[in-house]
Amino acid sequence: MDKVRLGVIGCGNMSRIHLATVGGKSEHTAPELLPFARQTEVYGLADVNLAHAEAHRQAYGGEYITDDPERIFTDPNIDAVLISTWHDTHAPYSLRALECGKHVLIEKPMAMTEQECDDIVAAVERTGLKYMVAFRCRFARGTKDIKREFPQPDNIIAHARFGSIWPEGIWPQDPIKGGGQILSQGCHIVDLMFHLAGSEPESVYAVGGVYHHSRPDVIDTINASVRFQNGSVGAFLGGDGGTGGILASHPLPCGCPFFVMVVDKGRSALAIDHGHDARFESGVPEAEWKPPYAERVYSQELGENPASGLSDILPTFARCILKDEEVPATAVDGARTTRFILKCFESARTGRVIRF
Numbered sequence: 001m002d003k004v005r006l007g008v009i010g011c012g013n014m015s016r017i018h019l020a021t022v023g024g025k026s027e028h029t030a031p032e033l034l035p036f037a038r039q040t041e042v043y044g045l046a047d048v049n050l051a052h053a054e055a056h057r058q059a060y061g062g063e064y065i066t067d068d069p070e071r072i073f074t075d076p077n078i079d080a081v082l083i084s085t086w087h088d089t090h091a092p093y094s095l096r097a098l099e100c101g102k103h104v105l106i107e108k109p110m111a112m113t114e115q116e117c118d119d120i121v122a123a124v125e126r127t128g129l130k131y132m133v134a135f136r137c138r139f140a141r142g143t144k145d146i147k148r149e150f151p152q153p154d155n156i157i158a159h160a161r162f163g164s165i166w167p168e169g170i171w172p173q174d175p176i177k178g179g180g181q182i183l184s185q186g187c188h189i190v191d192l193m194f195h196l197a198g199s200e201p202e203s204v205y206a207v208g209g210v211y212h213h214s215r216p217d218v219i220d221t222i223n224a225s226v227r228f229q230n231g232s233v234g235a236f237l238g239g240d241g242g243t244g245g246i247l248a249s250h251p252l253p254c255g256c257p258f259f260v261m262v263v264d265k266g267r268s269a270l271a272i273d274h275g276h277d278a279r280f281e282s283g284v285p286e287a288e289w290k291p292p293y294a295e296r297v298y299s300q301e302l303g304e305n306p307a308s309g310l311s312d313i314l315p316t317f318a319r320c321i322l323k324d325e326e327v328p329a330t331a332v333d334g335a336r337t338t339r340f341i342l343k344c345f346e347s348a349r350t351g352r353v354i355r356f
């Protein structure tokens with residue numbers, strides 16, 4: 001196989017960001033991934049709204065548009081599918097694509113229920129196809145620097161409060177189509193927490209509830225304590241909340257209220273803004289550990305692109321297909337994240353510690 005012919009299902013905002021890399025056209029794609037971006041082409045595009053599909057076809061190419069995803073799944077000219085739809089279709093479309101022999105790049109969250117997670121993990125194992133979750137934080141420079149310096153930190157504090165309160169009417173807030181802000185956005189930071197922890201969860205205890213919305217069935221606030229199997233401990237604080245620009249006081253423009261702090265024996269690091277930015281501090285002698293950047297310097301001050309990594313996701317997926325490499329964010333990673341968030345909801349509802 002010398003190129004990846006892509007079927008796109010869901011032609012909205014996020015697939016636009018991925019498709020901007022096709023053909024090696026994005027200046028933000030890492031140089032070592034450009035050959036794989038050049039070997040990727042759009043073949044077919046599906047959307048329930050054909051105008052969206054046509055707009056994508058005009059911008060990124062493609063042989064046809066359709067409002068029937070089944071045409072993409074059964075098209076023998078298509079090797080792989082990018083699924084970037086609303087969340088209730090992620091699992092059924094993933095399973096159908098795998099059944100039809102297509103590799104899958106799925107936007108987050110991978111699935112909405114534990115059963116869906118189990119079904120996808122089993123289907124990936126059964127088919128041996130590449131299945132990658134677009135967990136963007138893993139691709140960002142700050143994340144990579146922290147992961148290298150702290151392979152298994154003692155403590156992890158993950159924060160994913162949204163800067164404002166989500167409007168009631170948007171699809172991600174719908175309990176069926178989206179699942180709410182914690183599943184929709186918190187999943188980025190939950191995945192980053194586990195990625196940096198380097199361990200599976202053992203138990204979680206969460207308090208939370210509905211503090212910002214009218215629907216009683218979509219929990220919008222979670223404060224969770226986590227124990228990992230390797231003995232380290234963590235916290236996940238997520239939800240709507242109107243934190244606004246309260247974290248924007250550092251000298252850089254990102255100010256995104258999403259961060260993960262890791263602490264390990266007198267050393268600490270902060271991944272900010274989906275891990276696009278990072279900084280390090282040390283309370284140990286320099287002979288024992290030298291932070292990768294000088295203290296109080298952020299990686300973005302070293303010239304890092306504020307959206308680092310986003311334009312590497314689709315080219316990385318293509319590389320994994322073309323070179324038969326393991327994907328960096330697997331179905332097991334996607335399942336862990338959805339399952340953890342659902343266990344947080346269960347703990348908050350029942351008041352019990354939940355074991356994995």
Ligand SMILES: NC(=O)c1ccc[n+]([C@@H]2O[C@H](COP(=O)([O-])OP(=O)(O)OC[C@H]3O[C@@H](n4cnc5c(N)ncnc54)[C@H](O)[C@@H]3O)[C@@H](O)[C@H]2O)c1
Pocket residue numbers: 009010011012013014015046047048049052069084085086087089107108109134136184
């Ligand atoms: N990684 C990130 O930072 C990030 C950011 C935003 C969104 N996302 C994710 O990307 C995905 C898409 O979000 P978006 O912001 O692009 O939404 P969007 O509404 O802009 O686009 C979704 C598209 O899917 C289409 N669609 C909906 N249901 C469909 C169906 N059943 N079959 C075919 N097409 C269908 C819609 O018409 C729309 O064009 C979601 O999973 C979302 O969580 C990720």
